[in-house]
Amino acid sequence: MKLVVVGGHARDIGKTSVAASIIAATRDLGWTAVKLTQYGHHVCTTDGVACECAATDPAHPFAIDRETSLEGRTDTSRFLVAGAREAYWARTPQGGLGQAMPEIRRLIAGKPYVIMESNSILRFLRPDLYLVVLDWDTADFKSSARDNLDRADAFILVEPQARHPAWEKVPLNLIERRPVFRVRPPDYFPSDLMPLLRRIL
Numbered sequence: 001m002k003l004v005v006v007g008g009h010a011r012d013i014g015k016t017s018v019a020a021s022i023i024a025a026t027r028d029l030g031w032t033a034v035k036l037t038q039y040g041h042h043v044c045t046t047d048g049v050a051c052e053c054a055a056t057d058p059a060h061p062f063a064i065d066r067e068t069s070l071e072g073r074t075d076t077s078r079f080l081v082a083g084a085r086e087a088y089w090a091r092t093p094q095g096g097l098g099q100a101m102p103e104i105r106r107l108i109a110g111k112p113y114v115i116m117e118s119n120s121i122l123r124f125l126r127p128d129l130y131l132v133v134l135d136w137d138t139a140d141f142k143s144s145a146r147d148n149l150d151r152a153d154a155f156i157l158v159e160p161q162a163r164h165p166a167w168e169k170v171p172l173n174l175i176e177r178r179p180v181f182r183v184r185p186p187d188y189f190p191s192d193l194m195p196l197l198r199r200i201l
């Protein structure tokens with residue numbers, strides 16, 4: 001199995017768009033795509049909305065749904081539209097990804113090409129390629145991204161408006177040591193990424 005992981009330092013910076021663009025550019029590989037979401041306290045893994053069950057409620061340790069819609073209205077549907085053979089959405093409480101790992105491993109077992117949208121999955125799986133999406137204009141920097149910066153094989157930089165990153169206490173030297181591919185929405189696939197993909201996959 002070849003595993004590509006697409007992470008990012010914050011929400012809504014284009015991780016899904018990057019993953020979908022990779023699937024579309026290499027759709028001949030027949031990807032299995034998995035989006036991982038970890039919810040905070042008092043958010044139910046069943047449907048992702050606020051509820052009265054605590055994150056530690058054993059009745060809701062995790063939820064995994066297979067996507068079937070080709071309407072493109074959800075992130076996992078976008079993966080199918082891009083050309084993925086299968087797409088799944090896994091949800092766990094914050095810090096509870098380990099409980100879902102046996103089922104996730106079962107889902108991807110025997111699949112030749114798997115792409116996952118997550119940073120936290122690196123605690124459990126070693127990808128063949130780890131890409132991190134960056135947006136200078138978004139100040140938030142998740143700890144899961146910060147902790148794994150040194151594991152990134154390359155970075156996808158969403159074309160910034162600012163001249164300098166808005167982040168604080170982020171070791172930029174770790175980013176400067178790796179290839180950085182720039183993208184300008186709505187195009188999230190840098191053509192110069194293809195040689196790296198083909199070499200690894």
